Amino acid sequence: MSDDANTPPRLGADAGVRFRLPIYEGPLDLLLHLLKRAELDPHEVTASVITEQYLAWLELLDQLNLDVAGEYLVMAATLLLIKSFAMLPHPELADTEEAEELKRDLVERLLEYQRYREAAEKLAERALLGRDVFTTPGETAPEDANARQYTVSIFDLVEAIGAVLKRIADKTPRAIELRDIPVAECIPRILRALEGTGRIQFAALFEDANDRSLVIATFMALLELIRRREVRAFQEVRFGPIFLERGAAAA
Amino acid sequence: MEEERLKSILASLLFAAGEPVSLARLTAVFDDLPRAAVQKALTEMASQYAAENRGIVIDEVAGGYQMRTPKDHAGYVRKLLAARPPRLSRPLMETVAIIAYRQPITRPEIEQLRGVDTGGVLETLLEKRLVKIAGRKDAPGRPIIYKTTDEFLELFGLKDLEGLPDLSEFREIERAVEQANTGPVEGIETHPEDSAATAESLSEEPAEPETETSDDDETSH
Numbered sequence: 001m002s003d004d005a006n007t008p009p010r011l012g013a014d015a016g017v018r019f020r021l022p023i024y025e026g027p028l029d030l031l032l033h034l035l036k037r038a039e040l041d042p043h044e045v046t047a048s049v050i051t052e053q054y055l056a057w058l059e060l061l062d063q064l065n066l067d068v069a070g071e072y073l074v075m076a077a078t079l080l081l082i083k084s085f086a087m088l089p090h091p092e093l094a095d096t097e098e099a100e101e102l103k104r105d106l107v108e109r110l111l112e113y114q115r116y117r118e119a120a121e122k123l124a125e126r127a128l129l130g131r132d133v134f135t136t137p138g139e140t141a142p143e144d145a146n147a148r149q150y151t152v153s154i155f156d157l158v159e160a161i162g163a164v165l166k167r168i169a170d171k172t173p174r175a176i177e178l179r180d181i182p183v184a185e186c187i188p189r190i191l192r193a194l195e196g197t198g199r200i201q202f203a204a205l206f207e208d209a210n211d212r213s214l215v216i217a218t219f220m221a222l223l224e225l226i227r228r229r230e231v232r233a234f235q236e237v238r239f240g241p242i243f244l245e246r247g248a249a250a251a
Numbered sequence: 252m253e254e255e256r257l258k259s260i261l262a263s264l265l266f267a268a269g270e271p272v273s274l275a276r277l278t279a280v281f282d283d284l285p286r287a288a289v290q291k292a293l294t295e296m297a298s299q300y301a302a303e304n305r306g307i308v309i310d311e312v313a314g315g316y317q318m319r320t321p322k323d324h325a326g327y328v329r330k331l332l333a334a335r336p337p338r339l340s341r342p343l344m345e346t347v348a349i350i351a352y353r354q355p356i357t358r359p360e361i362e363q364l365r366g367v368d369t370g371g372v373l374e375t376l377l378e379k380r381l382v383k384i385a386g387r388k389d390a391p392g393r394p395i396i397y398k399t400t401d402e403f404l405e406l407f408g409l410k411d412l413e414g415l416p417d418l419s420e421f422r423e424i425e426r427a428v429e430q431a432n433t434g435p436v437e438g439i440e441t442h443p444e445d446s447a448a449t450a451e452s453l454s455e456e457p458a459e460p461e462t463e464t465s466d467d468d469e470t471s472h
Contacts, residue, residue, distance in 0.1 A: 025342050026367030071367055113364060120348035122416040124339060126407045131336035133310075133319040133408065134328045136269040 027075035028113045030057060035110075042110040046086070046103050051079045078102060152233040152242050154223075157202075160242055161219045164206045168215060181213050186221035194231065194246055202233065202242035252284065257292045262318075271315030271405060313404035314411060337379075337406065346372045347381055350397050351415055355385050357394040373397070381406065 034053050035042055044050070058076055085099035127133045193200055205222070209215045222244070225231040232247035264277060274293070278286045293316055297309040308321050320328050329336070342365075349364050350356055362369050376382040385398040399412070409415065 025345070026365060028366035069367065075366070109364075109366070113366065116349050116352070116364060117345055119352060119416060120341070120344035123348055123351075123407055124344050126409075126416075127322045128337060128339075129319070129406050129408065130334060131329075132322045132325045134325075134332070134334070135317055135319050136266055 026069075027054075027072050028110060029117075030054065030072075031075070031110060032114060032117075042114060043107050045106055045110055046079070046082050048083060051083050054079060078106060082106075152235055156235075156242060157219075157223070157226075157233060160202050161206075161215070164203065164209075164215055165212065168210050168212060181217040183217050183220045183224065186214075186218045187225060190218065190221055190225060190231065190244075191246075194244060199243050199245040202244055205244065252281070254292065257281075257284070257288070258296050261289070261292055261296060265309065265316055265318040269317075271313045271317040271401075273315040277316070310408060311410045312408055313401040317405070319408075342367075342369075342372050343375060347376055347399065347403065350376075350382055351399045351403065351412065354398040354412075355388070355396040357388055357390075357396050359394060361397075 031045060031050065031054065032042070034050050034057075035045060038047070038049055038053075040047060040050065055076060058072060061072075082099055082102050085096065129135065190205065193205060205218065206215055209218065222231065226233055226247070229247040232245055233242055234245075235242055260280075261277065264280060265272060274286060274290055277293070278284060278289045281289070293309065297311075297316075299305075300308055304321075306320065306324065307318050310317050310319050312319075328334075345365060346361060346369055349361050353360070353364075358369060358373060361373070373382070377384070379402075380400055381403040382397050383400050385396050387393040388396050403409075404411065404414075
């Protein structure tokens with residue numbers, strides 16, 4: 001075998017030999033690789049040699065019991081469909097327009113994918129912070145101790161509650177417990193928690209809650225309070241811990 | 252203020268900050284200095300530092316100024332810090348490149364371009380803070396839209412998104428696609444709304460550096 005990437009290695013005879021498979025990132029990546037090996041342009045993706053090699057790869061992956069993702073099969077179907085159009089004895093019977101369109105779509109996708117791949121390579125060649133260039137760690141204090149606070153978005157909050165739920169999922173017993181906790185009941189508890197200290201960390205609000213429905217009800221109550229501006233959520237450092245304090249409407 | 256003293260203070264500021272500091276923030280440190288004076292000093296410092304091989308360069312990164320070590324000293328610095336360089340796999344690089352050029356973009360759009368499932372990679376990018384969730388698209392299913400962060404610009408030493416390699420080439424392509432779409436389209440499916448949105452976002456991006464705070468304000472109230 002002169003070129004093991006063109007013809008997939010055959011298994012069987014010397015099964016003791018282990019093959020190192022190049023890892024392909026999806027059907028487009030595999031197609032680009034096959035085209036490059038065959039010294040063909042992406043415009044020639046429908047060349048039968050490419051279709052054959054592509055199918056041979058799928059077979060190999062199958063033999064190796066590697067999971068062939070659905071998208072590989074979709075691509076195989078597309079290639080075969082285009083090929084079948086080309087092979088019809090009476091071209092006038094074929095929907096040549098459809099075949100052309102399929103081909104054009106595929107070529108376009110390949111070219112576009114190739115462009116981003118090249119862009120990614122160029123990016124990776126840049127002087128990377130932490131690899132090629134370095135800076136001082138800096139003081140993490142906020143730019144202006146009082147004024148500079150970052151408003152927390154709903155996405156940050158959801159992410160934070162996700163972490164809480166994940167934590168309790170590990171400790172709660174697997175029994176399903178249906179408890180109906182009215183959101184309204186949670187509101188005074190949140191406000192009480194904010195009373196003395198002025199501000200608390202988001203996570204602290206859920207510290208001793210180990211019941212999923214209680215956490216969710218408390219979270220809904222918190223969202224409601226934030227919406228009414230009775231509570232304010234903020235960060236002192238971007239991506240830092242989320243703090244809660246009484247909001248403008250509370251004053 | 253004497254020019255040399257200004258430069259010397261600016262050096263202290265950049266050294267202490269570590270992160271990229273915007274011209275506005277630097278100017279705010281001084282009581283009555285015009286922005287232009289600070290900018291002029293910074294520009295002169297940058298060329299002085301480079302010309303004198305000082306071992307520190309001043310780069311314009313992520314909308315601010317940052318002190319960095321020059322690339323040719325990387326080997327020595329790495330050895331000293333025993334630093335593990337950021338791990339950037341190819342799928343990760345491909346995905347972040349697509350987001351950088353096409354933002355704001357949804358996960359199905361990314362997957363259409365890459366031809367594979369991208370969930371895991373996206374999660375890693377979010378964890379590494381190279382990408383952020385920028386809201387939801389006003390489309391069926393309200394899919395989440397992604398954008399790159401300032402940390403992305405900092406990691407790759409980019410001043411802004413305009414500094415992305417070959418952006419002009421991409422733009423020309425986008426423009427060509429757009430033009431093709433303005434004519435009667437038959438047969439070819441080029442996703443007209445996608446390319447239009449991209450061209451728009453690319454041209455808008457540098458004009459709104461405060462996106463982050465304004466986004467947050469909208470979503471949290």
